[in-house]
Amino acid sequence: MTVRDELEQLIWLYKPRFYIFEWIPFDPNIFEEIAEELEAKNREKGILLTDEVDNFPEKPVFIKPRVASTVSVIDYKFNRLLKLEAFIGYPEAVEQAERLGIEIRDYGSIVYGLQIQQVDGAPEVSLDKLARIIFDVIEDTSRLMSSILSLYQRRILNIIYPGYKEEGFERRKYSVVISEKVRVKGRESKNEEILDLLLEEPYVNEVKQIVGPITSYIKRDGYCLIDGSYGLLIIGEVKNVELLSLYASVKSLEIFLEDLLVYLWMVWEKLGDARRTVLKGDVKELKKMRVQLVNTLSDFTLLKSVMGTITYSLDRMESESKIVDNDDLGFSTVFHAVKNRCRTIGDLFESIEREIDGLLMVINTHIEEALDRLNTLTFWLSIIFGSFGLGQLAVAIAPWFMGPVESTIVSSIATLLPILFGVILHLGGGKTK
Amino acid sequence: MISRDAEKLLYLISLYTGGEGELEKWIKNYALWALIYHGIVEKVFEKYDYTPVTVMWYGVLRIANISMEAEADIFKLRKEGLINKLRLATSKYRYITAYKVTEKGEKYLEKVEPRVKKDVDRVFNPPGVGVPDITIDVKGNPILIYKDGRRILIKVLYPEDVAYSSSPSFL
Numbered sequence: 001m002t003v004r005d006e007l008e009q010l011i012w013l014y015k016p017r018f019y020i021f022e023w024i025p026f027d028p029n030i031f032e033e034i035a036e037e038l039e040a041k042n043r044e045k046g047i048l049l050t051d052e053v054d055n056f057p058e059k060p061v062f063i064k065p066r067v068a069s070t071v072s073v074i075d076y077k078f079n080r081l082l083k084l085e086a087f088i089g090y091p092e093a094v095e096q097a098e099r100l101g102i103e104i105r106d107y108g109s110i111v112y113g114l115q116i117q118q119v120d121g122a123p124e125v126s127l128d129k130l131a132r133i134i135f136d137v138i139e140d141t142s143r144l145m146s147s148i149l150s151l152y153q154r155r156i157l158n159i160i161y162p163g164y165k166e167e168g169f170e171r172r173k174y175s176v177v178i179s180e181k182v183r184v185k186g187r188e189s190k191n192e193e194i195l196d197l198l199l200e201e202p203y204v205n206e207v208k209q210i211v212g213p214i215t216s217y218i219k220r221d222g223y224c225l226i227d228g229s230y231g232l233l234i235i236g237e238v239k240n241v242e243l244l245s246l247y248a249s250v251k252s253l254e255i256f257l258e259d260l261l262v263y264l265w266m267v268w269e270k271l272g273d274a275r276r277t278v279l280k281g282d283v284k285e286l287k288k289m290r291v292q293l294v295n296t297l298s299d300f301t302l303l304k305s306v307m308g309t310i311t312y313s314l315d316r317m318e319s320e321s322k323i324v325d326n327d328d329l330g331f332s333t334v335f336h337a338v339k340n341r342c343r344t345i346g347d348l349f350e351s352i353e354r355e356i357d358g359l360l361m362v363i364n365t366h367i368e369e370a371l372d373r374l375n376t377l378t379f380w381l382s383i384i385f386g387s388f389g390l391g392q393l394a395v396a397i398a399p400w401f402m403g404p405v406e407s408t409i410v411s412s413i414a415t416l417l418p419i420l421f422g423v424i425l426h427l428g429g430g431k432t433k
Numbered sequence: 434m435i436s437r438d439a440e441k442l443l444y445l446i447s448l449y450t451g452g453e454g455e456l457e458k459w460i461k462n463y464a465l466w467a468l469i470y471h472g473i474v475e476k477v478f479e480k481y482d483y484t485p486v487t488v489m490w491y492g493v494l495r496i497a498n499i500s501m502e503a504e505a506d507i508f509k510l511r512k513e514g515l516i517n518k519l520r521l522a523t524s525k526y527r528y529i530t531a532y533k534v535t536e537k538g539e540k541y542l543e544k545v546e547p548r549v550k551k552d553v554d555r556v557f558n559p560p561g562v563g564v565p566d567i568t569i570d571v572k573g574n575p576i577l578i579y580k581d582g583r584r585i586l587i588k589v590l591y592p593e594d595v596a597y598s599s600s601p602s603f604l
Contacts (some may be wrong), residue, residue, distance in 0.1 A: 008482050008502075017602045030546045085601045101601035113602040119598055128482060135485035135496055139592075161494060170487050170496050202480075205501040209484035230487070245604050259494075 009126035010204045011198070013179035016125060020114040020138055021252040022173040024149065025309040026108035028079050031149055034104065038084070040076035058149050068127035069144050071102075072345055080106050083091055088140045098140065104148075107316035108309060109249035112141045133207040138173050156306060159299045160256075160263050169217060172259065174252045175231040176244065177210055177349065182235050194235055195224035207233060227329075231257075240328075246321055247329040252337050253313060257345065260306070267296055271352070274359050283370045290363050304349050310342055334366075391415030435513065435541075438478045440549045443534065444542055445472065448557055449563045450533040459519055459531035463490050464542040464567050467575035468557065469503045470589040475556045475577055478503070485592035489529065491573045496592050507532065515541055 035041070075083035084102040100114040114137065119125040125133070146154055161171040182194055189197055195217060198207050208214065211228025218225045223236030238244055270292070277289045314335075321331060393416035398407035435443075445468060449460040460468075466488070472478050483498040490497055510516045515538035519531045534542075542550075558564050565577040565585075577585040 008480060019602070019604055083603060097598035099599055099601050101603045111604060112597055113604060114599040115579055115602040117598045117600055125597070128484065129595045129597075131484040135487075135592050136594060138487075139496065170494050172487050172494060201505065202502070205505050208487075208501045208504075212486075241604050397462060 008202075009128050010185045010203055012124040012183045013116075013122050013127070013130065013177070014181035014183070015116055016130065016177055016179035017113065017115045017135060018130075018137075018175055018177045019111050019248065020134070020173050021064075021140065021248040022110050022141075022174050023108050023249070023253040023256040023313070024110055024145070024153055025306045026104075026153075027107060027309050028106055030153065030309075031079060031082070031104070031106045034148060035076060037150075038073055038082070038148070040073045040082055043073050044078070047321070059151065062345075069147070071144075071148070074101070079080045082357055086144060088144060098137070100137065100141075102141075104250075105316075107249075107311075107313040109245075109252065109317075110145070111245070111248075112137060127206040127209055130177065134175050134177075134210070138170060141173075142171060150421065152302075154263070156302060159303060160259050172230065172255045174248055174255060175210070176234070177231065178234045178238055180235075180237060195219045195226070198224075198226065198233075198235075209392060216330075240324065240326060242320070242325045243327065243329055243331060246324065247331045247334065248318060250331060250334050250338055253317075254334065254341075257310070257338060257341055260303070261341075261345060261348075262347075263303070264345070264352060267300065267352055267356075270296060271355050271359060274363075278362055278366065279357065281366060283367060286363050286366055290367070293356055293360055293363070297353075297360070300349075300353060300356065304353070307342070307346055307349065310408055314339055314342065332391050379426070380422065383418050385419040386416045390418060395413050434479070435509065435515075436506065437549060438502070439510060440479050440542075440545045441472070441478060441553050442469070442503060442506050443494045443510055443538055443558060444550055444553050445469075445543065446510075446516055446532055447534040447539065447542055448553070449567075451539075457533060459533045462530040462532070463488070463497070464575065465532060466497060466499055467567065467589045469500050470498050471577065471585070471587045472553075472556060472589075473500060477552055477556050485561075490590070491569055493573070495573060495590055498589050498592060510538070514538075 069086060069088045072085045075081065082104040086100050086102055088098040088100065098114075100112050101112070103109075103111040105111075116125050116130070116133070117123070119129055119133070146157075149157070157171065182189075184194070184197055184203065187197065197203055199214070199217065204214070205404050207226055208228065211226055211231040211233050213229050214226055215229060216227045218227075220420075221236075223234070225235075225238070226233045232244075232248065274289050274293060277285050305326070317335065321335070324331070326423070391411050391414050394411040395407070398410045402410070439521050442495065446460060449464070450458050450470075452458070469478070470483055472479050473483055478500075481500045481502045483500045485496050486499040487494055488497050488499065501590065507516070507518075508594075511518055511585045514535055517533050517535055519533070520528055521531065522528055554560065559579070562581050565583075567578040568576050568578060570576055570586075574590055577583075577587060579585075
């Protein structure tokens with residue numbers, strides 16, 4: 001689909017590089033499992049990947065739609081880092097040659113990086129068009145990663161971001177755009193002067209397309225940086241790459257935590273509905289609710305395990321941050337805020353899990369009581385029908401052997417006997433209970 | 434200084450909001466984004482364009498074509514006291530925003546040039562037809578339903594592709 005509106009382009013970047021960060025639950029075991037899947041130790045090139053599963057291992061052939069993307073292993077450090085080069089060839093409305101680098105770190109930070117070579121035949125790209133390219137890459141990398149990630153990771157992402165593999169649905173990511181040269185329509189400015197201009201109307205609206213609402217900015221030594229709620233724009237040469245990488249990693253972890261928290265609140269809301277269903281006491285509804293709660297509990301148990309990977313990730317980021325000396329991006333502030341949030345989320349997990357367990361017990365008790373009532377009813381119905389049948393049998397057979405008075409007495413006894421037996425059984429059963 | 438596009442936006446909000454006795458009618462942000470997008474495509478707004486943004490759309494995260502210029506104008510209109518903003522939690526625990534024109538806004542609209550309203554009315558309040566309803570279909574797409582039976586699918590959830598080539602880059 002081409003652009004439907006004439007764009008009001010004001011700012012152009014020369015061959016910008018951009019890096020999209022996201023955080024996905026990883027630990028050393030999952031990391032090595034993925035390294036094995038990609039045959040990282042052999043530095044395997046040009047692997048075609050799919051997220052489909054072979055459900056018929058006994059069959060010698062496998063039929064599936066054409067695979068569009070390939071991945072090559074560039075570098076691998078045991079239990080630490082996996083560098084890949086990917087070619088993405090999903091069908092698009094316009095011609096794209098999308099080649100990008102992927103860095104998978106053991107602590108869950110995934111970085112997709114690319115440098116724009118040409119847009120519509122020119123080495124410069126306007127922020128309007130760059131925003132569209134960034135979202136295209138965000139969407140394509142979600143599809144690509146679903147072929148690389150383990151089933152465990154895919155299930156977790158599916159719980160927090162339902163439908164993310166479908167077009168138009170997305171999981172949030174954090175982008176960093178770097179360009180050494182910038183051109184503003186009708187202006188000649190040096191990099192140091194450019195920041196003031198970019199923060200003015202109408203240019204600031206263009207910048208917001210890339211970084212979102214602006215939260216802070218830095219200007220120094222021919223370098224300027226604008227930080228927003230979902231991205232960073234840097235004009236000039238980046239001197240502290242390690243810090244930038246850690247900062248963007250912790251920001252992407254923060255985004256994941258926010259979305260995880262939203263899922264937890266949604267579960268909490270569902271528990272409110274369950275409580276209301278319990279009060280109504282409709283057994284049919286209670287059974288439906290029990291199935292839903294059991295499914296939620298299963299998802300929930302899986303999500304709880306994510307807290308372990310987050311703790312691992314925070315420990316690793318903390319140790320990596322020790323080599324960083326000048327924290328002018330405010331990494332440590334964001335890092336400690338994320339760490340504190342994790343602690344409270346852990347408590348929330350505990351309380352929601354107890355609440356689900358409690359509700360399931362109450363629902364089970366309600367269903368058991370209803371079943372007891374049904375059992376009693378069935379019991380008495382069978383006694384009544386039994387006594388009626390026995391009475392009828394006695395009425396039919398007794399006259400052959402005895403007189404009418406004796407027959408009537410025997411028939412009455414035959415009718416009453418099962419009822420008496422039922423009463424004794426019922427009372428006896430009640431006492432046992 | 435309120436730009437002509439901002440005046441059109443204010444008038445558009447006024448078409449969908451207002452007071453009805455004791456009750457107040459507010460327009461939710463995602464419905465307004467859809468109207469603005471449709472207004473850009475239909476050339477109602479002169480200086481606005483749009484960009485894909487991940488937003489909370491009808492309870493789930495979706496990519497939508499949002500106008501940053503319109504967002505900036507909404508901020509200005511609020512600063513001038515011409516519209517009010519309401520934040521509310523959804524049952525899905527995400528927050529959404531709703532807007533409504535204020536009394537000051539309504540008075541301001543009495544003085545705007547007739548052609549500002551005429552431009553907006555061309556698409557959002559056609560003479561003899563009236564203001565179309567906006568509804569969301571099962572896939573989350575907004576649809577404008579006119580009283581004369583016309584139904585228009587607003588493609589705000591369809592980001593556009595740009596032709597480009599790239600090379601891998603590592604930090």
